[in-house]
Amino acid sequence: MIPAAETIQKNKDFTITSWIAQGTWNPIPIERAEGIYIYDANGKRYMDWSSQLVNVNIGHSHPxxxxxxxxxxxxxxxxxxxxxxxxxxxxxxxxxxxxxxxxxxxxxxxxxxxxxxxxxxxxxxxxxxxxxxxxxxxxxxxxxxxxxxxxxxxxxxxxxxxxxxxxxxxxxxxxxxxxxxxxxxxxxxxxxxxxxxxxxxxxxxxxxxxxxxxxxxxxxxxxxxxxxxxxxxxxxxxxxxxxxxxxxxxxxxxxxxxxxxxxxxxxxxxxxxxxxxxxxxxxxxxxxxxxxxxxxxxxxxxxxxxxxxxxxxxxxxxxxxxxxxxxxENLVERSRDLGKVLRRGLMDLAEKHPVIGDVRGVGLHHVVELVKNRETREPMSPFNKPFTDPMKQTAKALKDNGLSTMVRWNMVFSTPPLIITEQQLNEGLQILDHVLTDLDQYYEG
Ligand SMILES: Cc1ncc(COP(=O)(O)O)c(C=O)c1O
Missing domain, CATH: 3.40.640.10 (Type I PLP-dependent aspartate aminotransferase-like (Major domain))
Known part of the structure; x- marks a missing residue:
């Protein structure tokens, strides 16, 4: 098998990626995926908390x-x-x-x-x-x-x-x-x-x-x-x-x-x-x-x-x-029911973490908007500008803790595959909880 470093290098040398300046691309080499998890070349497991680009609804590698x-x-x-x-x-x-x-x-x-x-x-x-x-x-x-x-x-x-x-x-x-x-x-x-x-x-x-x-x-x-x-x-x-x-x-x-x-x-x-x-x-x-x-x-x-x-x-x-x-597999009904668990979990996080300004969505389709201050609603990272340091740290900490999701401007998305279990949802919410605890220090309320 080709070493992971070589895979990364070939991707960078011979291919072009979307939405970023190529010099800043630092990809994780993914080897396989199953259910709600993707695995990198070092065997590290990431929970797919966004269904990739909100498309892998039935999870990975469904037989x-x-x-x-x-x-x-x-x-x-x-x-x-x-x-x-x-x-x-x-x-x-x-x-x-x-x-x-x-x-x-x-x-x-x-x-x-x-x-x-x-x-x-x-x-x-x-x-x-x-x-x-x-x-x-x-x-x-x-x-x-x-x-x-x-x-x-x-x-x-x-x-x-x-x-x-x-x-x-x-x-x-x-x-x-x-x-x-x-x-x-x-x-x-x-x-x-x-x-x-x-x-x-x-x-x-x-x-x-x-x-x-x-x-x-x-x-x-x-x-x-x-x-x-x-x-x-x-x-x-x-x-x-x-x-x-x-x-x-x-x-x-x-x-x-x-x-x-x-x-x-x-x-x-x-x-x-x-x-x-x-x-x-x-x-x-x-x-x-x-x-x-x-x-x-x-x-x-x-x-x-x-x-x-x-x-x-x-x-x-x-x-x-x-x-x-x-x-x-009744996945539409499952999304409706587990969506309530996800929402309750995010609302609980909002009670605990002042940086959560708004929780929006339905089913397994949610986002939290992160703010510096709930009164002024000043975003943690400005709209359509590069991430501020706290937001950059948040995005990195989620990955480091094994949660792969979409983070955009001041928003963190929760859109996992519809096959996720209640226990896995709670595990994901715990990682969010842990990462937001660090972010709370930047709250200016
Ligand atoms: C609502 C909506 N429409 C269209 C598109 C474009 O789809 P594609 O990336 O497959 O061209 C997207 C992609 O994220 C989307 O979210």
Whole structure:
């Protein structure tokens, strides 16, 4: 076997990684993974407290999916998308079953960003209009148009991006001044009025769709109440626009429902973008699932777009097997139930550690926002700036203590695989407790 140091060196010498200056990359060499654990080349075990990038929902190396991939690979890995294959048809059928009523047909992509790109393209073709309205605090992927669609700062280096994105103010009750002195529902109502005003100013005849994460994700899990989604739907209906929900992160049981938007069962959606949990990361795959109306439009209109790997047979087989795991092991219900344990644990930590300013989320999809002072809400590390030393220490201490998770700005995410047990959840919470005890010294209350 190649020594770990050589693996690291080859990765650094011959490959490029995402989102950081390459010279600062100091990767841990991972050798294998099983269940909720990943193991490095020295045998050190890390609890996967984030399901990697919130995608490995069923945990690592699940035998049912591994077997399905092996069997499909031996039979047929790939044919071009003009052919029919068994796994493609079966996955489409399963998606029609688990997504909300009215969504009936899937176009398969390679991942999340191109699912969003294709959803926007389809909305523009369907409506004959150009503009897509999105939230500032959202992330929709890193290809060019999706990067513009996501309003969070990851887009800034690629500005000005595509010209047909219009950004909307955020239902961020913890910090948006609109919510001061108002209940979240009242704040959402005001925000919805502002959004309608924006549609009018942009010209409804130019507005194709509103694109929202089904449940807010990596920008910080800033989720509005039902009022916001209900009003967004009403605005779409009133002005002939489509409602697209991006469930790339919030889909497949993450929030204790099949999809984030399922928390608002009365809100009908026209298109849904999927990826991540669709195969739990075992093989890259994404999808746009569209309503009967949108699907029938494309019966007689050309879909101007395509991908070599659309409907990849191996990826679709992985998708079918992954959905079988969600169903056979009741993982959606498990996420709902264990989500309550996680929330209670995080709320207990918030009582103990003054640095926790806010706890947000539902199911196994939570974040804590760390602050220097609960009154002023000054973040422990400023938004969209390099980590402060205390935050850097926190991120390192979590890893050193065997907890691998997403730490961004002043936020620590808790989004473990849905197969986690209550005992493992408590072990993870204990590590958080230990690390936050050190961070409390930086509280300035
Ligand atoms: C909500 C959302 N949409 C889209 C994407 C992009 O997905 P991908 O990285 O597979 O392109 C992400 C990735 O984190 C996401 O969280």
């Amino acid at each position: 049912h999916v591994v077997k399905a991939i092996q069997e499909q690979a031996a039979k047929l890995c790939y044919v071009d998308p003009s052919f029919a294959t068994e796994p493609r048809g079966r996955l489409g059928e399963l998606l029609a079953e688990v997504t909300p009523g009215g969504l009936s047909k899937a176009f398969f992509t390679n991942g999340g960003t191109d699912a969003v790109e294709n959803a926007m393209k389809m909305a523009r073709l369907y409506t004959g209009r150009q503009k897509i309205l999105t939230r500032y605090k959202s992330y929709h992927g890193a290809t060019f148009a999706s990067m513009s669609a996501g309003g969070d700062p990851r887009r800034l280096a690629n500005e000005p991006g595509v010209p047909w994105i219009v950004r909307l103010p955020d239902p961020y009750a913890y910090r948006n001044p609109v919510y001061r002195g108002r209940t979240p529902e009242e704040g959402d109502q005001v925000l919805a009025e502002m959004i309608e005003d924006i549609v009018l100013m942009e010209g409804p005849e130019n507005c194709a769709a509103i694109l929202l994460e089904g449940y807010s994700g990596s920008s910080g899990i800033m989720q509005p109440t039902e009022v916001f989604y209900t009003r967004a739907r009403e605005i779409c209906d009133k002005y002939g626009m489509l409602l697209i929900v991006d469930e790339v992160m919030s889909g497949f049981g993450r929030t204790g429902k099949w999809f984030g938007i399922d928390h608002y069962p009365d809100v009908k959606v026209d298109m849904m973008a999927l990826a991540k949990g669709i195969t739990s990361g075992y093989v890259p795959l994404g999808a746009v699932v569209v309503s009967d109306e949108v699907a029938s439009f494309f019966d007689s209109h050309v879909l101007h777009g395509g991908l070599t790997y659309s409907s990849h047979a191996l990826a679709c087989a992985a998708g079918v097997a992954t959905i079988e795991v969600y169903q056979n």
